[in-house]
Amino acid sequence: NAGVTQTPKFQVLKTGQSMTLQCAQDMNHEYMSWYRQDPGMGLRLIHYSVGAGITDQGEVPNGYNVSRSTTEDFPLRLLSAAPSQTSVYFCASSFSPPPASGGLYNEQFFGPGTRLTVL
Amino acid sequence: RKEVEQDPGPFNVPEGATVAFNCTYSNSASQSFFWYRQDCRKEPKLLMSVYSSGNEDGRFTAQLNRASQYISLLIRDSKLSDSATYLCVVISGYSSASKIIFGSGTRLSIRP
Numbered sequence: 001n002a003g004v005t006q007t008p009k010f011q012v013l014k015t016g017q018s019m020t021l022q023c024a025q026d027m028n029h030e031y032m033s034w035y036r037q038d039p040g041m042g043l044r045l046i047h048y049s050v051g052a053g054i055t056d057q058g059e060v061p062n063g064y065n066v067s068r069s070t071t072e073d074f075p076l077r078l079l080s081a082a083p084s085q086t087s088v089y090f091c092a093s094s095f096s097p098p099p100a101s102g103g104l105y106n107e108q109f110f111g112p113g114t115r116l117t118v119l
Numbered sequence: 120r121k122e123v124e125q126d127p128g129p130f131n132v133p134e135g136a137t138v139a140f141n142c143t144y145s146n147s148a149s150q151s152f153f154w155y156r157q158d159c160r161k162e163p164k165l166l167m168s169v170y171s172s173g174n175e176d177g178r179f180t181a182q183l184n185r186a187s188q189y190i191s192l193l194i195r196d197s198k199l200s201d202s203a204t205y206l207c208v209v210i211s212g213y214s215s216a217s218k219i220i221f222g223s224g225t226r227l228s229i230r231p
Contacts, residue, residue, distance in 0.1 A: 035221075040127070042206070042223035043163070090162055098151070098210045098217040106151060106210060108219070110162035 002026050006091050006111035013081040013118045021076040021114050023091030029109070031097040032074040033058070034066065036087040037113075043090065049074055050097040081118045089114045120145060123209050125222035132197060133230055139193040140225045142207030149211035152183055152190045157204045157224065166192075166205070194227075202229045 007022045025032065033048035045058030049068040063085060065077040074093075078085060091111040098106050125142045132138045144152075152169035167174065169181040169190050180193040190209075194201055204224040211218055 033219075040223055042123075043221040045219070098219050106219070107153075107165050107168075108155075108163070108208075110164070112162055 004091055004093055004109050004111040006089075006114055008114060009112065010115045011117070013078075013116065015082060015118060017081050019078050019081070021078075021089055021091075021116075023074045023076065023111055024072050025074075025091075025093040025109070026072065027093065027095075027109065028071060029093035029095055030071070031095070032068065032091065032093045033108075034064070034074070034076045035090045035092065036060065036085075037090060038087050046076065046089075048097075078116075083118045085116065086118045087116060089116060121223075122146060122211070123207060123220045123222040125205075125207055125225045127223060127225060129226040129228050131228045131230060134197060134199060136197050136229075137193065137195050138197055138227065139191055140205065140227075141189045141191045142209075142222050142225075143187075143189040144209045144211070144220075145188070146209070146211040147185075147188060149188075149209045150217075151210040152181075153208040154179075154181055154190075154192050155206040155208055155221075157206055159203075163206055163221075197227075197229050199229050199231065202227060 004025045034046040035043040044060050047066040049055045055066050090113050092108040154166040155163040156166045157163040173182040178195045182191045204226050206224045207222040209220050
């Protein structure tokens with residue numbers, strides 16, 4: 001049971017380049033999400049998905065696209081990288097979308113993160 | 120005003136001390152509350168849920184005060200290994216409008 005995996009761990013891009021951050025989970029979780037973490041800002045939700053074929057925007061979606069063709073995978077695509085997108089990106093999954101039954105059905109399992117620098 | 124606020128710290132306490140920190144939330148309709156722990160350059164991991172009646176897990180005690188809209192985390196007999204950033208998480212709203220909101224974290228450093 002690998003949990004939530006993310007690739008790559010580190011990435012350096014030039015302004016204007018595009019790339020895809022990969023995220024996969026093997027726990028059959030319905031809910032998956034992408035966050036970015038910046039100093040002093042906490043974790044901010046970019047996009048989320050409540051199941052295969054369903055995605056929605058979070059708090060800071062601009063400049064990012066997602067898709068969810070399978071339960072397991074939830075890639076995040078940067079369309080045209082900008083220095084403001086320099087951040088640490090975390091993918092997370094949980095058994096159910098919030099609030100559902102609450103409690104531990106909403107426990108978020110995080111991937112190890114991707115450190116992205118845009119020059 | 121942020122929806123979830125935490126004192127960023129750092130809290131610097133000696134080993135064996137008791138330390139407590141709070142997290143305030145603005146939405147009175149918030150339903151579920153959690154504390155996560157994040158080690159330096161690692162992903163957040165669930166520490167404990169926060170129940171209405173308060174709950175304890177070993178040296179850790181979490182409490183919820185709905186009237187004043189805050190949750191707290193108390194760590195007794197602190198260990199060097201408790202050094203980390205503690206994130207509070209609040210789930211507010213209902214059904215498809217529900218949101219998971221992370222605080223920006225409180226840094227705790229335990230010194231020998």
